[in-house]
Amino acid sequence: MKRTLTLAALVVASTALFGCSSNTSSQSEMLSNKLDQLSSKVDKIASDQAMLKQEVQDAKAAAEQASMEAKRANQRIDNMSSTYYKK
DSSP: OHHHHHHHHHHHHHHHHHHHHHHHHHHHHHHHHHHHHHHHHHHHHHHHHHHHHHHHHHHHHHHHHHHHHHHHHHHHHHHHHHHOOOO
């Protein structure tokens, strides 16, 4: 009787452990999939950030060029107005 009870307890314990290990495996796969998804999202965000950084640099260069052109135009206007005298 004692031996049967011990054997039954062993079977129940091993079944419980096997069930936990299979759940752990599926949970591990699920976590691994989520980690892969997060990793791909981080990569996408990093590429978007690099693209935005390049666009900002291009806009800054265009603004600098426009500023230089405006200064040149103002100098030409100043030079033109200095040659005219009111009689």
